[in-house]
Amino acid sequence: MASDQPTPQRLAAIREQMSLLSDYLDPAGMQERLSALEAEMGSAGFWDDPDTAAKVGAEHTRTQRRLDTFTKLQSDAEDLDGLAELADEDPEIAAEFDEAIDSVEVRLQAAEEQRLFTGDYDAGDALVTVNAGAGGTDAQDWAEMVLRMEMRWAERRGFKVELLEASAGEEAGIKSATFRASGDNAYGLYSAEKGVHRLVRLSPFDSANRRQTSFAGVEVAPVVEEAGEVTIDDDDLQVDTYRASGAGGQHVNKTDSAVRITHRPSGIVVQCQNERSQSANRATAMAMLRAKLIQRQEEERQAEIAKARGETLDVNFGSQIRSYVLHPYTMVKDHRTDFEVGNANGVLDGDLDGFVRSWLEANAKGRG
Structure with missing residues (x-):
């Protein structure tokens, strides 16, 4: 250097x-x-x-x-x-x-x-969920690309990465997937990735090879081990079991070991199929639900602070944070900081440090 x-x-x-x-x-x-x-x-x-x-x-x-x-x-x-x-x-x-x-x-x-990093949960692990947006197969393929990018970045940072659940798309890609990134400041770092990621490219699923815009959303929640951080009433839960699919060994295809939990008051749905038993999947799913409820509380708290200051704070999952253009030129640009990189393939391979650092610095200044 x-x-x-x-x-x-x-x-x-x-x-x-x-x-x-x-x-x-x-x-x-x-x-x-x-x-x-x-x-x-x-x-x-x-x-x-x-x-x-x-x-x-x-x-x-x-x-x-x-x-x-x-x-x-x-x-x-x-x-x-x-x-x-x-x-x-x-x-x-x-x-x-x-x-x-x-x-x-x-x-x-x-x-x-x-x-x-100044947040209460910044130092801890992160629960990262990627969801395909509107756009059918193209969006589901893009969601899988975003999942790979986020997991590759975690590995570059030296984090332990554990894929907890993935729902395959009809033809290609994924509808949704959740992984846990474990390591110092994982949640603080991944907070920079929360929002909608937009892709512009020539569609590989269009016989006319037309340009297509696709969207994928990234949600990030802190992993908090102490159950006392949030109260969950069992009566508010709908628990469904189903047969797991995909990787995980022969066992997952023989039993209804996968668990889906719906929290009725908030509408939050979590699912886990990674563990080898239904009870283990349920425990992991409950930890995921707790993380997402804590994240919602944190967002509501931040919105109240901003309101008291007379500011507007966009904490919505629906906010578009970054565009990835693969045609007619290649560029990745973050709309919050204007940080941009011409090597889109490098970014998609997990080179996110520049984007995350610029957002963290801008966010720190905004708090100051």
């Missing part, structure tokens, strides 16, 4: 950014939290409650990883001034310095991303 800036300015910028990052991350506070978690993990009876133990252990691992990443970055950043002085006298050290300062700048940018 070569920079046109002179070295003194680059070093000054790194020092300033490291200071801001240190203030935000509070490494001393992280160390105190680690000590408290370790004391809890060492207490008698800690492992008697496996669920709580797993959550505490996960928080400890996550906090330790963040602290280690910051400490290494801070150490490498502090070494740069000395390396810069030596680089003036030795060409070999000059090459080493160039690599070192590039590395620090790249890692600093990644670490700074943390400052863009």
Whole structure:
């Protein structure tokens, strides 16, 4: 990542950014939290409650990883001034310095991303649902392309990806699908993808090969493990079982193991066919329902805040956020930030970082 800036300015910028990052991350506070978690993990009876133990252990691992990443970055950043002085006298050290300062700048940018997440659920996992819009087979094919793009991006970010449900289209593609992305800030990142994605291309399903516009919607909900976050009355639920289809082994084709749950008051429908038993599918579907109800509450809360400020806030699933043009030219443009990329195939292969980062920064400024 070569920079046109002179070295003194680059070093000054790194020092300033490291200071801001240190203030935000509070490494001393992280160390105190680690000590408290370790004391809890060492207490008698800690492992008697496996669920709580797993959550505490996960928080400890996550906090330790963040602290280690910051400490290494801070150490490498502090070494740069000395390396810069030596680089003036030795060409070999000059090459080493160039690599070192590039590395620090790249890692600093990644670490700074943390400052863009301020929501209650941003740090946790995300439940991502892709739905085909109007447009028949073309829309269902486009929905499958969007699903692949979103899952590929998750894999690029190092997230664990688990496909929970997929309903196949009549001829091609999918009607809908839901996957869980597990990793640091998955929900905060995927919030940038929520909305309608519009495709313009020559239709591969039209014998006349005419240009077709298709739509696919992306919904994103936070995965919240604590059931107390939202109350669900069993009387409000309609639970249906059906025979699972598609990948999943021979078992899913022999039993009515798939579960569909309709929450009557909200009209939210969730389904899961990924697990090997009906009870496991029901548990996963209930977690999905809880996530979507929490997401709805969060959107209503944000709308109230905006209303109090005299602003209008578009949190609707129906808002078009991005266009993907494959004919007569190739371009992907985000309508919220005007960020655009000419390499549409790269974007469809999961290169979403630029779009997500620009939206996160714009969103952070809007909150400020």
